[in-house]
Amino acid sequence: MSFTLILFYIFAAIILYGALQTITAKNPVHATLHLVLTFCVSAMMWLLMQAEFLGLTLVVVYVGAVMVLFLFVIMMLNIDVEEMRRGFWQHAPAAVVVGVLMAVLLIAIFVAPDTNLAAIGPMNDLPADYSNVRDLGMQLYTTYLWQFELAAILLVLGMVAAIALVHRKSTNPKYINPADQVKVNPAEGRLRMVSMRPEFQTPKTIETQPENEQEQESQS
Numbered sequence: 001m002s003f004t005l006i007l008f009y010i011f012a013a014i015i016l017y018g019a020l021q022t023i024t025a026k027n028p029v030h031a032t033l034h035l036v037l038t039f040c041v042s043a044m045m046w047l048l049m050q051a052e053f054l055g056l057t058l059v060v061v062y063v064g065a066v067m068v069l070f071l072f073v074i075m076m077l078n079i080d081v082e083e084m085r086r087g088f089w090q091h092a093p094a095a096v097v098v099g100v101l102m103a104v105l106l107i108a109i110f111v112a113p114d115t116n117l118a119a120i121g122p123m124n125d126l127p128a129d130y131s132n133v134r135d136l137g138m139q140l141y142t143t144y145l146w147q148f149e150l151a152a153i154l155l156v157l158g159m160v161a162a163i164a165l166v167h168r169k170s171t172n173p174k175y176i177n178p179a180d181q182v183k184v185n186p187a188e189g190r191l192r193m194v195s196m197r198p199e200f201q202t203p204k205t206i207e208t209q210p211e212n213e214q215e216q217e218s219q220s
Contacts, residue, residue, distance in 0.1 A: 004048060007044075007048060008045070008048060011041050011042075011044055011045050011048070012045075014037070014038075014041045015038055015041050015042060015045070018034045018035065018037040018038035018041065019034075019038055021034035022034045022035045022038065028074050029071065029074060029075065032067060032070055032071050032074060033071075035067060036063055036067050039058055039059070039062050039063045039067065040059065040063060042058060043055040043056070043058040043059045043063075046058060050126060050132075051132055052132070053132055053133045053136060054132075054136070066155075070159075073159070073162070073163070
């Protein structure tokens with residue numbers, strides 16, 4: 001067993017641990033931190049596959065930007081975990097069905113003859129002038145352009161949906177209706193000038209007593 005294969009199994013075990021803790025952690029902050037651990041170890045896995053750009057992008061973009069943003073959003077929203085869990089088991093059957101279907105699809109892909117990962121074999125040595133960034137950019141913005149744009153839209157929709165679900169029962173939603181803003185009559189004046197008399201506050205002067213009087217008071 002080579003050293004690369006040993007690292008692969010170690011990284012795979014850590015990724016599985018982080019993924020399970022992400023979906024089973026009771027505290028959302030702990031779940032986010034376990035997801036950060038999963039992303040970091042996944043970046044190391046990319047480095048083992050000689051995809052340095054993907055590994056660095058995973059750390060810089062997801063860990064350094066997206067997950068930090070999620071962590072700040074979770075901490076600022078002050079989520080009531082008990083309230084969010086109420087009624088969770090009502091949707092458990094649908095979640096189990098979706099999970100089983102996803103597992104079946106993944107197993108079917110892995111065991112298919114044309115996509116068997118074991119049949120691919122080790123990666124070939126790449127030439128010195130090879131640029132995986134150029135090949136990745138060509139694939140993303142030509143072959144998989146629509147899939148790439150849809151993934152970005154799904155990430156934005158997921159963040160908006162999470163914020164909307166948290167504030168759906170808020171007593172102070174901090175919502176402004178744009179229609180009410182448009183109906184404001186400029187003639188009535190959006191700014192009111194108020195005339196106020198100037199007030200001057202003079203500092204109080206401290207009266208000092210002579211030193212002789214102070215000594216007499218202290219002796220008495």
